[in-house]
Amino acid sequence: MENNNETSTDFFLVGLFPSSRIGLFFFIFIALIFLMALFGNMSMIILILLDTHLHTPMYFLLSQLSLMDLSYISTIVPKMASNFVFGNKSISFIGCGVQSFFFMALAGAEALLLISMAYDRYVAICFPLHYAIRMSKKVCVLMITGSWIMGSINSCAHTVYALHITYCRSRTINHFFCDIPTMLTLACMDTWVYEYTVFVSTTLFLVIPFIGIAYSYGRVLLAICQMHSTEGRKKAYSTCSTHLTVVILYYVPFAYTYLRPRSLRSPIEDKVLAVFYTILTPMLNPIIYSLRNKEVMGALRRGIQRTCPV
Template identity: 45%
Template structure:
């Protein structure tokens, strides 16, 4: 049996999502459309929050960075997937494969903790409204943001260091459309039990810690909302959380399904569908979730458009006078 270390080889082959040319073309057009909407939606959200001073609050500070993370990890995966769908050669170098894996884990793990920071922000806003401006200070917001990135950097560094030392036997074909940990480990002829345990501990602890924070925040939020006597007050409190809850549910359900299930229940087809959802589809959905159900964002769009049109409007009125 041929044994090789990936550092001495040109790279891997990404099998992709489909075999037939017609299916690949259809997926290319679909993913291209989704990616364009993702870029426009997330970049537009970042730009809107930057331009409108009324959105310079902790909630939208975190939403800006959520859009940045969605745009980032989608860009780590989607362009290469699009290239492979229209290319006869689907190779990726060793360095490129593990670079893709590294940044994907960084951004995905950072999003887990950023979503928990957003949950804490909603907890303070609803449960301690009078202290909100004091508690959610710019300094705390920056600390929470930094705390979102550090676990991702540690997690990805540890994973990539251990995985890059593995040896591989014969096949170089990754049965996936991007370099994820499970398909890469499946190619190794080394003892991967320790690496699998490390990945499970890192991924599990990140998901568990962030989920505990989110769950604890929403238990307190629900308890506070139930004590509100007016129906209008309850509806207003719920409305500030529904978008975040929907985003959390979509993101975490697919991650848990993919990474924290028994090895015996592994299914390539189902895992690929789940991976498409959280790497390509969810980054497109988040700007829609947080804008379509948000009156402040809609009002900010109108304010920005009025500001852009104000100079021309003023000059026309001056001409009439």
């Protein structure tokens, strides 16, 4: 049993898996998902970097999404796996703050990057003649830089607050990573101000972007319906449905988790939902974008042919 008394400065993560055969099965399953996510996202980054056919704004943004997913899942899973394998569930106070910072920074940056990707599809389909101007390399760099900066600023504010309050109860966090709202249930002070801040932050980084994306794709669907080319319509539907799938898998569990009041939240439900946006989505994104994208599959075939010529 962990020494989780109040004199310790460490936190203790309950984790995701029980210490049983079922827990071992789920651990192996998550480990395989983690390896698939690493391989899939690294492959997407390398493929986009090496294949000149993919040197377009859309794939430049997609490479950043893969980089964020790669960093995102690496922030959570290795520590969770280490805790399960070695049975040491403790994490230092500073270590918890570092994990929280990177988790929130990457989550916020990815949420904003998905808006940029939606805007890219909106311009490409609704204003194809203006695409080169509206989605220039400079615009893409500004979008990506803005996503990273805004995500980091938001994360820094939340992390600094969490590290400067007093924790006077049990330091056992009923989660598999240092999720700040869960950490604050251990505080011995009223945190209603922070809970309001979480609501505002979630609205700014999830709800408003989701509304913007929904509006963009509403306009895109109208434009697709007016297309005369059947082939162009199919390609546009395929690209947009791919991006919408990613958006729904990412935004919905995230928003549902953080917009609920504390009285309606449960640790088990929070952990199950967190699996979607911290583990499953980073694994599914490269699969969704590659299997349903002819250009990516074509680049992959060219890469295989160069590597293993017949």
